[in-house]
Amino acid sequence: MRxxxxxxxxxxxxxxxxxxxxxxxxxxNGRWPSGFWRSDTSGHRGPLRANFRQQxxxxxxxxxxxxxxxxxxxxxxxxLEVTGHQGDRVLMSGSSRLGPxxxxxTYQAEANATDFQATFNSRREHGVFNLKRD
Numbered sequence: 001m002r003x004x005x006x007x008x009x010x011x012x013x014x015x016x017x018x019x020x021x022x023x024x025x026x027x028x029n030g031r032w033p034s035g036f037w038r039s040d041t042s043g044h045r046g047p048l049r050a051n052f053r054q055q056x057x058x059x060x061x062x063x064x065x066x067x068x069x070x071x072x073x074x075x076x077x078x079x080l081e082v083t084g085h086q087g088d089r090v091l092m093s094g095s096s097r098l099g100p101x102x103x104x105x106t107y108q109a110e111a112n113a114t115d116f117q118a119t120f121n122s123r124r125e126h127g128v129f130n131l132k133r134d
Contacts, residue, residue, distance in 0.1 A: 026090050028052045028060055028111055035116070035131035037066055041124065046070060050116075050131055058082050060092065064129070080109055088112045098122075 029052050038045040048066040055061055063077045080092035092109040102122065109118035109129075116131040 026085075026088070026111075026113060027054070028090065028113075028116075029054050030133070032116060032131040032133045034133070035129065037064075037127065037129050039125055039127040041126055044068065048129055048131060055079070078105075078107060080107065086110070092118075 032050045032052065035048040035050070036045055037048045046067045046069070048064060050065065051063045053061045059082055060080045061077060062080055063075065065073070065075050067073055076096065076098065078094045078096040080094040082090055083093050084091040089110045089112050092111070093107060094109075095104055095106045097104045103124065105120050105122045105125070107118050107120050107129075109116065111117070114133055116129070118129040120127055120129065
């Protein structure tokens, strides 16, 4: 009995990350009120804002709001999976299907407490999203 308790203790201790190796906590939740999107394919650009909500698994559900040609509003959501940390930055990636005409878009993103930058790619489009908050 004593041996199984010691074995269980050692298993728990050595299966955990060391405290100094744990990822830093960075809260991206909330409104990101200021930014822009730009298509590097067509050169179009427009205003962009977003709401971030962290999910129970640590990933973020992000709802983007923007405008095409300055007047046509769009809204869509994507789940960005946290793929790592680099210094004070969170690294994320995701994808979303935007229908048969636009197809599937993939995203690579990084953010710190005040800046969010992402690239997007699809079969026909590629470009950037940039957001800021105070």
